[in-house]
Amino acid sequence: MAFGSTKSRVIVPIVEMTPMIDIIFLLIIFFMVAAQFAQQARVDLNLPLENGEQDESLQESSFIINILDNGDVIIDSTEGAISMVVLENRIREEVEQGNLTWENILIRADENGAAGTMNKVFHLLNKYNFSAAKIATESN
Amino acid sequence: MQFAKSNRRGINRATLSLSSMIDVTFLLLIYFIVTTVLSKPEDQLNPALLIDQGSVVEDSLMDPQIIYVQTKNLQPVYKLGSQQFSDRSALAEVLKVLPKEPGIIIKADDSVTVGFAVAAIQESRDAGFTKVTYVPASN
Numbered sequence: 055m056a057f058g059s060t061k062s063r064v065i066v067p068i069v070e071m072t073p074m075i076d077i078i079f080l081l082i083i084f085f086m087v088a089a090q091f092a093q094q095a096r097v098d099l100n101l102p103l104e105n106g107e108q109d110e111s112l113q114e115s116s117f118i119i120n121i122l123d124n125g126d127v128i129i130d131s132t133e134g135a136i137s138m139v140v141l142e143n144r145i146r147e148e149v150e151q152g153n154l155t156w157e158n159i160l161i162r163a164d165e166n167g168a169a170g171t172m173n174k175v176f177h178l179l180n181k182y183n184f185s186a187a188k189i190a191t192e193s194n
Numbered sequence: 195m196q197f198a199k200s201n202r203r204g205i206n207r208a209t210l211s212l213s214s215m216i217d218v219t220f221l222l223l224i225y226f227i228v229t230t231v232l233s234k235p236e237d238q239l240n241p242a243l244l245i246d247q248g249s250v251v252e253d254s255l256m257d258p259q260i261i262y263v264q265t266k267n268l269q270p271v272y273k274l275g276s277q278q279f280s281d282r283s284a285l286a287e288v289l290k291v292l293p294k295e296p297g298i299i300i301k302a303d304d305s306v307t308v309g310f311a312v313a314a315i316q317e318s319r320d321a322g323f324t325k326v327t328y329v330p331a332s333n
Contacts, residue, residue: 075215082222089230102312106237107319121308160238165309169263169302172311173330180245187243187328189312193235 096120097128102165104191115160115188117148119175123167127175142178149182162190239315241328246301259292261285261318263302263311270310282313289321297325304331 097120119141120128126135129144136144148154159179163172172189179187262273272279279285292298298318302311318326 071215078219085226101234101236102309102316104237104239104312104316105320106239106316108237109240112238112240163308163312165307165312167308168304169306169308169311170304170331172308173302173304176243176328176330177245180243185243186240188238188240189315191237191239191312191316193237 095130096162097122097131099123099162099164100166101162101190101192103194105193106191112188113155113157116158117145117154118160118162121161121163121167121171121175123164125167125171127171138174138178141175142181145178145182154182156184156186157188159184160188160190239312239319239326241300241315241326244299244327244329246329246332258299259296260299260301261314263300263306263314265303265305270306272314282317285314286317286321289317289323292321294322294324297327298323299327299329301329302331 095118099120099122118129122128122135127138127141128135129141145154156179161172161175163169176187259274264271264273266278269280272282272285274285274288277288279288289298300311300314300318302314315326315328
């Protein structure tokens with residue numbers, strides 16, 4: 055009767071590096087792209103220093119309107135300032151696609167700017183039947 | 195890549211050095227930590243919107259309480275009835291004693307600063323008004 059080798063086999067654990075590297079790079083790319091989008095939507099402004107309403111139940115804002123102290127309106131920092139006509143077109147498109155409720159819209163206005171531009175934006179929102187608005191403040 | 199010594203059967207087993215990969219991973223981690231701009235904590239105020247169409251605002255509500263945010267003699271002021279305030283603390287004191295059920299309307303002129311107009315909304319909320327309506331100046 056033939057028997058195989060009686061030496062005990064040593065199992066060497068192998069760590070599969072390829073999928074781990076795949077996942078690491080995927081995460082890196084995801085965070086890079088996500089960070090870029092966040093920067094584009096929010097412009098560095100001096101927001102009014104107010105506590106706000108501390109209401110956590112509201113939806114996250116997907117449509118951010120930045121109003122600079124000189125009255126410029128920016129919705130994407132890569133595009134630069136846009137006119138009221140362009141802003142209205144963008145709002146109309148979003149409304150037609152059914153993507154927009156008042157909770158999705160956030161007005162980020164510089165506290166040192168005149169309220170005139172903010173008022174114009176509110177007139178525009180009212181035109182599309184938005185019954186309320188979210189005004190961003192900087193928490194103390 | 196480092197290769198271990200061949201075993202008895204002459205098969206080379208490839209081994210990967212983890213330390214270099216951990217180096218790179220930590221380098222990337224430090225890079226992202228350093229380059230990340232921490233955003234300041236933001237909150238928001240949510241007033242209702244109403245457009246002033248002549249006397250509609252006044253007619254639509256019973257006995258409306260209206261704060262006019264205006265510029266008088268180049269100074270921003272809050273006007274509430276016959277009273278006029280140049281600072282928010284005085285406005286806050288008056289708002290506390292007003293009845294809360296009818297709500298309050300804030301009408302801001304184009305010339306005042308955003309900060310001054312938003313302060314009126316905040317003071318109204320802090321005074322206990324649940325119905326705060328913002329009325330932008332007419333176009």
